Amino acid sequence: PTRIFSGMQPTNGGLHIGNYSGAMLNWIELQNSIARNEAKIAKDGGGAGEDSSSSLLFSIVDLHSLTNKAVQPASLRKNTVDVAIEYVACGIDPDKVVLFNQSQVPAHCELSWILSCHTALGRLENMIQFKEKSKKNTDSAVQSTYGLLAYPILMAADILLYRATHVPVGEDQTQHVELTRKIAHAFNAHYKTDYFPLPQIVSTSESKRIMSLQNAASKMSKSDVSENSRINLTDSNETIAKKISKAATDSTIGITYDTVTRPNIANLLAIASAMMPSTQPLSPADIASQFTNAKHSEFKSFLTQTITNHLAPIREKIEYHQANPKYIKEILQKGSHRARSIANRNLTDIKNIIGLYE
Ligand code: TYM
Structure with missing residues (x-):
């Protein structure tokens, strides 16, 4: 079965057109094509089996934002709701997907630890994002912390926790998804299992990499000072x-x-x-x-x-939603509840595979 996971950081204000054209357009496309498929299966009398609306999960990855020290508590809280609002305003349908913020599902952190024991240190030190962000010591917002190094493991945990098969992201996340595949493979090989699918990247054609309007040598980014x-x-x-x-x-x-x-x-x-x-x-x-x-x-x-x-x-x-965020807050609460139930079920399987005593 196709299972899709993706997420965006609620760092510093809302989304830009790079996030939108590099990732969001694909999210919507996948959501709608899966919904059409499910409708067809239902019409043809086939049992869709598992709850179809849990095959797409879109998260606001608030824990990843903590690697950026410029993110203040009050703005983190507000940005998280704002990004959820933007997902819905762009066309994400909370009836068709599980929409939640990452920190509401503790299993992400638990799996992250487990996966970190299957990830060679050199692989993390080789990540382009880590090299770029950790050398920028002049940018006091992002420091070379252990969290910055471990960032891709948490991302792998996000994806693998739901046994996702496809990850719609912009081109700058390619290396992270490749690392996720390597970690999944290492885990599967070590425990002689095929529990984790090796997730594939899904990207938009020419807009998978939108560059800065000021200079096409660097990507359009939330952290650009201009x-x-x-x-x-x-x-x-x-x-x-x-x-x-x-x-x-x-x-x-x-x-x-x-x-x-x-x-x-x-x-x-x-x-x-x-x-x-x-x-x-x-x-x-x-x-x-x-x-x-x-x-x-x-x-x-x-x-x-x-x-x-x-x-x-x-x-x-x-x-409209910012003036009246109650609906979105309820969506997040419901989404977190559903994400937790899938995540906890899978984490129990994973703990069994590993031999953690229950
Ligand atoms: P983030 O929050 O930086 O960006 C969110 C999404 O937008 C895409 N994107 C772009 N696409 C095209 N051109 C650009 N200039 C551009 N800038 C950003 C990103 O590729 C991404 O798809 N590590 C991730 C968040 C994450 C995640 C995950 C994603 C955490 N866990 C699990 C997928 C699955 C990130 O920082 O994205």
């Missing part, structure tokens, strides 16, 4: 227009899609493509071909319009 480097889901139309007008381009005339020689333009085209209405899909190259001889500013007005059209209804839903 607000102009990213577009948040909550940005107003005016803010979006301003950020796009300031976005870096190049000195070549016209618009063409070339990720190697024109990375800034290619990034804007990838964003435009991801933001096209689903009824009117266009690849980055398709869009470029409509602006071959156009001025950069003409393409930028199209891009601004495309983004604002796409985000306006999402922003409205975010504002």
Whole structure:
């Protein structure tokens, strides 16, 4: 059976369009295609067997956020609810998925310890994210703690605890999912079991890696000091227009899609493509071909319009729920309850495999 797990950190404010196009669009797509499948199975009279709505789990991974010291208690609490609101505003349907925050399910930490005994230290020290974040001693927010080193093990625990088969994430998480497969394999081999499936990554095509609007050499990121480097889901139309007008381009005339020689333009085209209405899909190259001889500013007005059209209804839903977060808080509570029951059942199996006395 297909089981899907993914998560986002509630670090510093809400989600940006990199999170949205690199991961969220795929979450929605998977949610809807699984729902269609289940409906078909039910219609054909087949028993869906297990509770179908527990085959998709989307989490707000608040424990991972603790590796960032800039996250203050009050804002962590608020950001967690805000990210849940954003999931729902983007189209995540709490009736079709289990939506919860990680810290409400203690089994993540228990499994994390177990898996850490199957993970060679060198593998962790080799993680790109660890190398980048631990060398940035100038950035006092992220310190080279044991938590930062162990971060990918907790992520592996998130995924393996639910025996997930697919993990929809952006390209920057590829190495972490590969490590998860290695850890799962090591555990299975050691205990001569096939308990953990080796999870596969699911990623969007050109938008799996959205870069900074200021400089296509670095990825769009919540931790970038420049607000102009990213577009948040909550940005107003005016803010979006301003950020796009300031976005870096190049000195070549016209618009063409070339990720190697024109990375800034290619990034804007990838964003435009991801933001096209689903009824009117266009690849980055398709869009470029409509602006071959156009001025950069003409393409930028199209891009601004495309983004604002796409985000306006999402922003409205975010504002609605933020004014009235009771519904979302209930969703989180129910989701945590369901996640705990799956997690505890699986953890009992795992403890049995290992020989922990009950
Ligand atoms: P996080 O919170 O940094 O990002 C959430 C998701 O957004 C994707 N993403 C991007 N995609 C394209 N372009 C970008 N510029 C961009 N920036 C972020 C990320 O790839 C991710 O899919 N370690 C994870 C959270 C996590 C997790 C998990 C994910 C913890 N446990 C288990 C999957 C499964 C992270 O920091 O994502």
